[in-house]
Amino acid sequence: MITIFRIRRFNPETSPSMPYFQEYKLDTERADTVLDALMHIRETLDESLTLRCSCRGAICGSCSMRINGHAALACKTKVQAMASERGVVQVEPMNNMPVIKDLVTDMAGFWDKVRQVQPWLQPAGQEPEAEYLASSESMNHLTGVMGCIMCGACVSDCAALEADERFLGPAALAKAYRFVADPRDGAGRSRLLALNEPGGMWDCTRCMECIEVCPKGVGAMDRIMSLRSRGIQAGVPSTCGSRHAEVFADLIYRKGRLDEPMLAARTFGLQNLSRLLSLLPMALRAFVRGKVPKSGPLHRAIPGVEKFRRLFQRMEERP
Amino acid sequence: MKFAFFPGCVSKGGCPELYQSVMEVYPQLGLELEEMTTASCTGAGVLQEKDRKLGDMLNARTFALAEQAGLPIMTICSTCQGVMSQANHRLTADPSYLAAVNEILNEEGLTYRGTTQIRHFVWILLEELGEQGIRQRVRRPLTELRAAPFYGCYLQRPSEALGFQDQPDRAKSLELIMSWLGLEVVDFPGKTRCCGFPLLTINEKNSLRMVASHTLDAKRNGADILVTPCPLCHLNLDGMQSRAGGQQQADIDLPIWHLPQLLGLAMGMEPKRLGLTRHLVSTQGVLDKLGSAVA
Numbered sequence: 001m002i003t004i005f006r007i008r009r010f011n012p013e014t015s016p017s018m019p020y021f022q023e024y025k026l027d028t029e030r031a032d033t034v035l036d037a038l039m040h041i042r043e044t045l046d047e048s049l050t051l052r053c054s055c056r057g058a059i060c061g062s063c064s065m066r067i068n069g070h071a072a073l074a075c076k077t078k079v080q081a082m083a084s085e086r087g088v089v090q091v092e093p094m095n096n097m098p099v100i101k102d103l104v105t106d107m108a109g110f111w112d113k114v115r116q117v118q119p120w121l122q123p124a125g126q127e128p129e130a131e132y133l134a135s136s137e138s139m140n141h142l143t144g145v146m147g148c149i150m151c152g153a154c155v156s157d158c159a160a161l162e163a164d165e166r167f168l169g170p171a172a173l174a175k176a177y178r179f180v181a182d183p184r185d186g187a188g189r190s191r192l193l194a195l196n197e198p199g200g201m202w203d204c205t206r207c208m209e210c211i212e213v214c215p216k217g218v219g220a221m222d223r224i225m226s227l228r229s230r231g232i233q234a235g236v237p238s239t240c241g242s243r244h245a246e247v248f249a250d251l252i253y254r255k256g257r258l259d260e261p262m263l264a265a266r267t268f269g270l271q272n273l274s275r276l277l278s279l280l281p282m283a284l285r286a287f288v289r290g291k292v293p294k295s296g297p298l299h300r301a302i303p304g305v306e307k308f309r310r311l312f313q314r315m316e317e318r319p
Numbered sequence: 320m321k322f323a324f325f326p327g328c329v330s331k332g333g334c335p336e337l338y339q340s341v342m343e344v345y346p347q348l349g350l351e352l353e354e355m356t357t358a359s360c361t362g363a364g365v366l367q368e369k370d371r372k373l374g375d376m377l378n379a380r381t382f383a384l385a386e387q388a389g390l391p392i393m394t395i396c397s398t399c400q401g402v403m404s405q406a407n408h409r410l411t412a413d414p415s416y417l418a419a420v421n422e423i424l425n426e427e428g429l430t431y432r433g434t435t436q437i438r439h440f441v442w443i444l445l446e447e448l449g450e451q452g453i454r455q456r457v458r459r460p461l462t463e464l465r466a467a468p469f470y471g472c473y474l475q476r477p478s479e480a481l482g483f484q485d486q487p488d489r490a491k492s493l494e495l496i497m498s499w500l501g502l503e504v505v506d507f508p509g510k511t512r513c514c515g516f517p518l519l520t521i522n523e524k525n526s527l528r529m530v531a532s533h534t535l536d537a538k539r540n541g542a543d544i545l546v547t548p549c550p551l552c553h554l555n556l557d558g559m560q561s562r563a564g565g566q567q568q569a570d571i572d573l574p575i576w577h578l579p580q581l582l583g584l585a586m587g588m589e590p591k592r593l594g595l596t597r598h599l600v601s602t603q604g605v606l607d608k609l610g611s612a613v614a
Binding site for chain 2: 207209229260290293294
């Protein structure tokens, strides 16, 4: 199968050092991975093509790059599955990190953020005479997140990081969860307090890009949601994020449905009156444009809400 | 085909023009809808931040109500669809989890057997009406229009829960349907990215950056409008656009349309009946270009 590889090139040592796309035509086999093809290009067509790889078996996490716009391990991605109708595969370096050369990115910032969450066990109390004990269930629960190979794919495609590079990002937050959820760790509350700060667990935009691109099924966003839930349970100081979740749940309990004006008013409240007031011009414009439902701006409860509340209570009563 | 219609909170709240446009178009598509008035909010991913199992229970209740009526569910919101698809995926993959949730539902005399189908309006257009069914209903091909799609995260990810493996065209459903309406589809990288709505409360600055980035990008690629199947994306991209433009010192002025509005216009309906006058970013310039004066 003739495939055209459209590769984003960049060499900081040339002048002007602007990124550009270069195309290579290659006869590929059915079983070829994108990494096979890139190595073949480097060996036979252009020895200047620079990429990072090691194990070729989706273990080391070195060959993460964007293939057709989404991060993936080149060694785990088949050419045939990615080629467009015209036989084109586009390959670019990972996003959200500086490019060193061609497909190689600088992951120093990635490691800094992982270090920031203190990714080591911090047991509390006296050291036991033998080993620390943990239930099989709790360790099984952690195997998913411990499967992370630190390839950076989730960080590459993270929408919140694209908007603000100060965000800790999915890989570091998933790593934080790995220790918060470890029964042997004694620093859970201080970890959650640190993650409660701006740039931490509440700055995820829940876009699920990290879930989709992870080659190991770590599900970073799900871990971030679990951190939020644990933060609320642990009673860390409320933020707009945690109040939003709490008020949302309370409104559903009361009405069975969302009540947007009430959600905004109670989330921001008196603590954040200026934010609330800043929404007024938009609300007024929406009103003028007729963006008010027939039932009026404040919403009635769904019929039979009393029965519905019983279910809610039963769930809250569970152990 | 008959569906249990789940309109979602936002189409009955902050985006009433979406509900209005669906009510206008559905009878002409051969669909029969029975609105689920007693169904609750899906939790929208927010309730799940506090308690995922509680969210799954609420959605299982909705699925049980539809199952009892013997109807598949139709949603009109990417977020509702995504949250429900994910909940259904978890419930049907694990019989012991479903049994635990049913134990609670029994309180209200309900049981979910795991058979309810949940489909977004866009998927129903794609899979039930198809190209022929859509094209034959077009009275006014929108050939002068250049429109960019904007899916909303929950209609793209996670693909496993959304059934993309069995229905691969779902990944490009918007583009397909838009092209069948005769318009020029503008491709741009932001079409499957996040609009920033879930961050609006927590970090408005970052949320507005996302709004500006996608709308300006679509405009640079030549789009006259952005079309979305998600009212939450609409709230941010339309409602917060002027503020996002202010933050970036740019005059964006890109109208955001709901998909049923676009469909209705192509079917020859009046813009006002489709709620196109109820947007914060005016649609008038585009309607003028199309030669359809708003009554």
